[in-house]
Amino acid sequence: MTSDDTQRQDPPSEALVALAESFGIATSYHSFFGDLVTPPAATLRAVLGAMGVATFTPEQVDAALEQARTAPWRELVPASVVTRRSRDTHVHVHVADGHDASVTLHLEDGGTRELELDGSSPESHVVDGVTVWRLRVTVPAELPLGWHELRARQRPRDGSDGAHREATTVLAVTPDRLDVVDLRPGYGDRAWGLMAQLYSVRSRASWGMGDFADLGDLADLAGHRGADFLLINPIHAAEVVGRIEPSPYLPATRRFVSPLYIRPEDVREAAYLPSSQRALVEWSRDSVKDSNDDADHLDRNAAWAAKKAALEVLFQAPRSAGRQRSYEAFVSSEGRSLADFALWCALEEHYEGTVRPDEADDATSDLVARLRGELTERVAFYSWLQWIADEQLAAAQAAGLAAGMKIGIMHDLAVGVHPEGADSWSMRRMFAPGISVGAPPDMYNQQGQDWSQPPWRPDALARSGYAPLRDMIRGLLRHAGALRIDHIIGFFRLWWIPAGHGADAGTYVRYDHEAMIGVLALEAQRAGAVVIGEDLGNVEPWVRDYLSSRGVLGTSVLWFEYEEDRPTPPEHYRRLLLATVNTHDLPPTAGYLAGEHVDLRARLHLLTEPVEQVRAAADREREVVLGVLRERGLIGEHPTEREIVEALHLYLVGTDSVLLGVALVDAVGERRAQNQPGTNTEYPNWQIPLADSAGNAVLVEDLAQVSRFDSLTRAVDAALRRNADERG
Template sequence: MTTNDSPTPTLAALAQAHGVATGYWSFFGDRVEVPASTLRRILTAMGIDAVDESSAQAALTAAEEAPWRALLPPSVVVRRSGGELLVHVADGCDVELTVMLEDGSRRGIPIPAQQPVSRRIDDVAVWRVAVPLPTDLPLGWHSLHAREHRYGTPSRTSMATLVVTPDRLSAPPTRPGAGDRAWGLMAQLYSVRSRQSWGVGDFADLGDLATVAAQRGADFLLVNPIHAAEVTTPIEPSPYLPATRRFIAPLYVRPEDIREAAYLSADERSLLDAAKAPAAATDTDPERVDRDIAWIAKRSALEIVHRAPRRAARQRSLDAFVAAGGSALQDFGLWCALEEHYADLPDGEERPDEARDIGSPLVARLRAQLADRVDFHVWLQWIADEQAQAAQRDAKESGMSIGVMHDLAVGVDPDGSDAWSLRDMYAPGIRVGAPPDMYNQQGQDWSQPPWLPSALAASGYAPLRDMIRNLLRHAGALRIDHVIGLFRLWWIPAGLGPTTGTYVRYDHEAMIGVLALEAERAGAVVIGEDLGNVEPWVRDYLASRGVLGTSVLWFEYEGDGLKPPEHYRTEVLATVNTHDLPPTAGYLAGEHVELRARLGLLTEPVEEVRAAAAAERDRMLATLRERGLIGAEASEQQIVEALHVLLTASPSLLLGVALVDAVGERRVQNQPGTHREYPNWQVPLAGPDGRAVLIEDLATDDRFAGLTRTVDRALRGA
């Protein structure tokens, strides 16, 4: 960085006032100063003019005065044990405060005597009054109301969202007599197929896999995000780059399981079977999951079922679902219909810019014109919701104490539904990613727009609430991918590389509070993926709120060596590997090095990286031998089982077993830093012989039986 691109003190202060880091510590321990050009690009995306020194100074003054100009802040998120409200009152005025609770009742809030601080705004003295909120307010979404008056004459009124959140979530539930710890399977749902699948794992497969896992002693089943993707082909393979995080992917629907399918005529059933045939033919393909073939087949079948008549009770259920979904559900259905509409444009004709604005007259006309397709996609959400509910019911009835554990992606596709219908919530011209680290030495660009912190606060955190609430409707737990994103995100100006970005801070007390409230109401466990460059205080904070962290065996170090599992944190989900690494068999073979070398992702000589990986593996094997967990000539399967037994020596509340480890798969599901170079998120479940493994095969799979039995016995002390 050259000195002429260093920020001035004014620009630096402005950036900091809006939560934009002017410097940070890298993964490698270096202090990095952020150039002025990056700061200006990010501030512009926030709607702040900082093009030159005078505009930056004006924006800084506006930022400092903004809280003093508002009677109430836009939203207030507090813990049930109490919190403080800052009210800004004009000199010579009194203020009355009330809270309207969710149940419609009202309560006055007394203002204690105090010595407030003041500031002059437009030549008027404004007083900052600190008001403690009552400690007996119920959990929930309430509203604050303030009325300022001078000598009894009203001057200003203001309203703010008030969110009262639990101080701490409860510990994860376990089976009776099983102690306070539990284990579960981790799987990529799309990759786990059965003989009844349509080429991709679905909600029926989810329920069956949960049942199989529960019979082996598992208490949860963690799956990839099931957020909805595109409704036209090609479908984005990554479940972490969805069109929306508020709605479910109909790709996971099993058409035959829809109740109305039972009433199809013989001809209609023949059409459904014919639609299924090309997709079902790929169920045993061990090379690639083809979402496009699966969705084309399912959409055709689902359109047939959609036309079938519904009983009065079923129609009432659909009507209630649609009413509860409100405008958000209708807008999602409209986005789906628009995607189909514009996918059929003649060659050379482009979608008009007006169609990208949900409030435009063109979109209003198309909403009416495409009403039938909107209804179809709204109906699909009802069906997907029903089948997701059935999967969780299967998991619980099979004996799981937690059941299905869903996964929340970091963000959304910039061309997807959420970015379209909630456009004002996202920062334009910015992409989210991560700075360089040991495994991604060129950094990462996830191609996702970030939420605007100020827009979230102004909305009362409603988008966050709705997203969490919908995901937890039929789940016992939620994993938050990159949970540090609720504290800060790595913003990258569009067109620049990941190394040019910087961190932007979010109000973590509010974000985690909303998450905790919705989880508490759903009775769900929350796990935050807190790997990588995460400050210790963040992990401490999450633990204090009852949000579990994450530990991965290969990433845990202490001093110059591997950390003994006995020294792991208690409140974590501990695993041997992650979906961003090869399965354990592949990792032991150094596939994580060889693959990155083949794809040109290494920034260090391959011989050095290969040697470091071999040394890491040898240290781990030596640890296993020292503990008597393997012999000198241990097989690959014995080593995999021993690594999981080693993990059970930790005090961690939850232990995860990757399904790929349980069947001997070697291929990684996702190679960070790649897009088209590797078939990310498209690798079917297969065994060491390269043949596809279906759910029906698990009952007779010796490796599956061996690993699950070993983990269950070790954890239960049997």
């Protein structure tokens, strides 16, 4: 039975539609292809069930709908309030009949203000037999940016022992608009940078995969060539035992970083090891160092096994009093989040190879509380790893800035986390059970995508005062000048797929984008960082306008930008934008020009149309693009592959977009895709080392001598300077 058949046979009732809409669940939407789609009742019931709403019978639906309507009236104040600095904000206060209320504003800096309740036009509603009045308090504009609190009190008017209530809600005051960082003189107000999959970029001193030392060296090289940023893949932490998930977009946590990227020799204590312990570190590296020249495959598991053995030795090494204080201060500042993540790591290690009791999967269980004490030393080890990673990330960012970069490291934030990872374990109530996130069918993924990630519940985020989002953004920007948000539409809506359903049988769930973008803007403003939203695919035009109005840059990939049947002219690109020729979900430009994206999907049986038809369309696309390049004088009649790649980047220099990204794979002639969406084991996603067009491994030390790298980076840098001069 097809999805269309299911929809016709299982239409939702009016009450179910109303209930779903009250929870932000889309009961109709337009597909990528323009069709109006109505999700079946089974999808709506499954999504509501993941939000804790029972809908097995019509009576349950009616009861849940009534509960949803009265829920705001049961709260003294809302769970959280996120506002903009320039706006007066009206907050509803719900007071029982016969009671008075007061609201005090507690500022982040310790100041307080009493706010006046407005009861001039009250509304009322009867809740559980009690009349509740809706009053209003105005939070004034121009408050300091930051995280404040509203504290409300309800007390009986006659002084009796009536319903005394108190409630505290988060008040986040956010900037109206982010300012773009001042960029390097000589380029106008524009900048270019490199884009790299860090794990794939190795040096002779690496441990089989790229690390934070390689990041610093690459940032230094790019900065001295005129780049202002270095965009890397998500470096979120993955598994610490067993098979490590290759995809950086399916991490165990988005709050902490992967110790896989630590360079053991750069840990300060390594310099003072006795010869016997230094030998242990060297022997560990010896087991993986030869793999740096392997151009075919990366082995994260081997790299981690070697590094972990070395890091165990370094963890036991004595630290100076100052170093110990620094470590303890880091642990204290990261608080319960770090303690929980480190405990998850210790538990994974503790139960490796054994049957794990169900109680261990509950972070609040008595068993977990007991193990928190018993595994203190292992918790300390994994906390220490985060401190070391933080230090090495800081050094990499400093290297980029010292080389002249104005932005430096640009991190990438994944859409979600692994369903069995640390975040899912420690923040279980924040996630919707039995749901995974993905994308509906589109031109490139005609069967839809299931990313196997549980989504945050919008209502849980609001109840938490958006603390998980705040802490995640704050941690990522501590040692970075920019943040790319993968699939930023997830701040507006996400495609929820109930367990057991196909990727094409989900529906969208809406999030409070004003609150979530506000939190993002507040933390970025405090960090002095640029924010880029990956807004590709099925995105409503108003979303892009909204992001621009908040100072969040969008994303454009040349191959996806079309006006009717021709590539979008450079003059028509948006200004607040990171413009690139390609993306990590396509082959590098050389491979794309050769039609590798078609051949690969055909080999993996991912096409829903005849391969000849898809290949012919790709050939037409390529010829149209080459024709446009010729019209603009960027290539001749018989260009080489290298000339075409450079011309495509120079085409983007002609835009007015603030940022221009140059993929490192394009700069060395690589053809292989890092990732093929819609696959898991069928293709070695995220496991391909950086190599040149001849299939030879390219190491960081070699880049300056790679002619294609030299030519492309010089061409882009010089063209941006000329462009700035021509525009005055």
